[in-house]
Amino acid sequence: MSSxxxxxxxxxxxxxxxxxVSAWELRHSVGDVPSAWQYGLDGLRRFARVEVIDLPAPGRLSRLRARTGLGPRPVDGMAFTWDENAAFRMQVTRPRRRFASGVIWLTDMVQRGHVPTRLIDVLRGAEDLWVLSRGQVDPLRDLVGGNGPRVTAVPFGIDADFFxxxxxxxRPRILSIGNDRDRDPQTLFRAFELVHAQRPEVELIVQTSASGAPDGVRVVDRMSHRELRELYATASVVATATRPNLHVSGMTVTLEALATGRPVVNTDTPGMTQYVAEGETGHLVPVGDAEALADRLVELVDDRDRAERMGVAGRAAVEATFTTAHMCAHLAAILLPEH
Structure with a gap:
C-alpha cells in the first residue's frame, strides 16, 4: 500500500x-505482525498525512489539572484515537480542539452498572465517535446525548495479506482462540467435551488462560501473530464462545479465521451478524448454549466439503468488506469528510 x-x-x-507504534513497525518489517501500524491504521495514509502522537498515561495530578481547566491548552488540528481510553489520555495530556474516537468497551461497562462520567464527558466533546458493532450505536447515542457527537458504525477490518x-x-481440528474479558470458557469447554464424546478423533485446541479444560482438549499458550496464522491454517473450523456483550467480542479472531478460509461457529451477540453470515460463512448459536455450539461444530467436521465451501465464502466476504483498507476508507470518510 502506498503511503x-x-x-x-x-x-x-x-x-x-x-x-x-515504531516498535510495531519494526516487527512488521520482519513479518512478525500484520499491517505496518496497529489495527491497520497505516491505511489512513492513503488519504492524509498522519502524525503519530505518543500519549503518556495520565497521573493523578494531570487528571486533576485537566478537570479544573488548568491542564495543557488544546492544540488546533484534527486528531483521532482508536478507543475511548486513548481519547481520555489525549484530552488530559495532549488535548486537541477537534478530535474523533472509536468506542469499544464503554457501552458494555454502562450496561453492567459502571458509569464513568468523566470519560463520557470527554467523549461528548468529540466531533465524531465510531463503533465496530451496530449493537452499540443506539446505546452510545443515548450516553452522549442528542447534541453530542455523531455516532457511526464502521466495519472492522484485518490484514488479508498477512492472514x-x-x-x-x-485432518479434522477445531480451534478456539482468545482471552478477552467477555469470552465464555465454561460454555466452550462444555461444548468441546460434548464434541470429544461424539467424535473422539477430532483434535480440539484452545488458546486460553482459563482453567478447567476437559479431557481431550489441548490448551496452548499465548502465541505470536505469525504462530497464530500458522495455527489457523491447520484448523477445519474455528469456534468462539462469548458472554452477552455489545462490542462483538471475538470479532478479530472471526475475521482472521474467515480470511484463512475457515468457517466459524460463534455465540450470537449484537453486532456479530455483521461479520458472520449464518449458514454461509459460519453459524451463530445462542449465548450459553453449549449443546447448540457442539452440534454445529460436529456438523461441520462431519461435512468437510460444506465446511470448505463456507471457508471459501468467508474469505470472499473478508476481501469484499472486512479488510483494513475498507475500514480505513470508512474512517477517512468520518475524519476527512471534505476529502
Whole structure:
C-alpha cells in the first residue's frame, strides 16, 4: 500500500506511548505482525498525512489539572484515537480542539452498572465517535446525548495479506482462540467435551488462560501473530464462545479465521451478524448454549466439503468488506469528510 496521501489534509493519531507504534513497525518489517501500524491504521495514509502522537498515561495530578481547566491548552488540528481510553489520555495530556474516537468497551461497562462520567464527558466533546458493532450505536447515542457527537458504525477490518487463504486441512481440528474479558470458557469447554464424546478423533485446541479444560482438549499458550496464522491454517473450523456483550467480542479472531478460509461457529451477540453470515460463512448459536455450539461444530467436521465451501465464502466476504483498507476508507470518510 502506498503511503502517499491523496490530499494535503493532516491528521494526528494519539496512541498509548507504551504500545510504541515504531516498535510495531519494526516487527512488521520482519513479518512478525500484520499491517505496518496497529489495527491497520497505516491505511489512513492513503488519504492524509498522519502524525503519530505518543500519549503518556495520565497521573493523578494531570487528571486533576485537566478537570479544573488548568491542564495543557488544546492544540488546533484534527486528531483521532482508536478507543475511548486513548481519547481520555489525549484530552488530559495532549488535548486537541477537534478530535474523533472509536468506542469499544464503554457501552458494555454502562450496561453492567459502571458509569464513568468523566470519560463520557470527554467523549461528548468529540466531533465524531465510531463503533465496530451496530449493537452499540443506539446505546452510545443515548450516553452522549442528542447534541453530542455523531455516532457511526464502521466495519472492522484485518490484514488479508498477512492472514492469507490456506489449503483446507485433511485432518479434522477445531480451534478456539482468545482471552478477552467477555469470552465464555465454561460454555466452550462444555461444548468441546460434548464434541470429544461424539467424535473422539477430532483434535480440539484452545488458546486460553482459563482453567478447567476437559479431557481431550489441548490448551496452548499465548502465541505470536505469525504462530497464530500458522495455527489457523491447520484448523477445519474455528469456534468462539462469548458472554452477552455489545462490542462483538471475538470479532478479530472471526475475521482472521474467515480470511484463512475457515468457517466459524460463534455465540450470537449484537453486532456479530455483521461479520458472520449464518449458514454461509459460519453459524451463530445462542449465548450459553453449549449443546447448540457442539452440534454445529460436529456438523461441520462431519461435512468437510460444506465446511470448505463456507471457508471459501468467508474469505470472499473478508476481501469484499472486512479488510483494513475498507475500514480505513470508512474512517477517512468520518475524519476527512471534505476529502
Amino acid at each position: 502517499a496521501p491523496r490530499s494535503e489534509a493532516a491528521l494526528a493519531w494519539g496512541f498509548p506511548a507504551e504500545q510504541s 492469507a487463504a490456506r489449503p483446507f486441512p485433511d
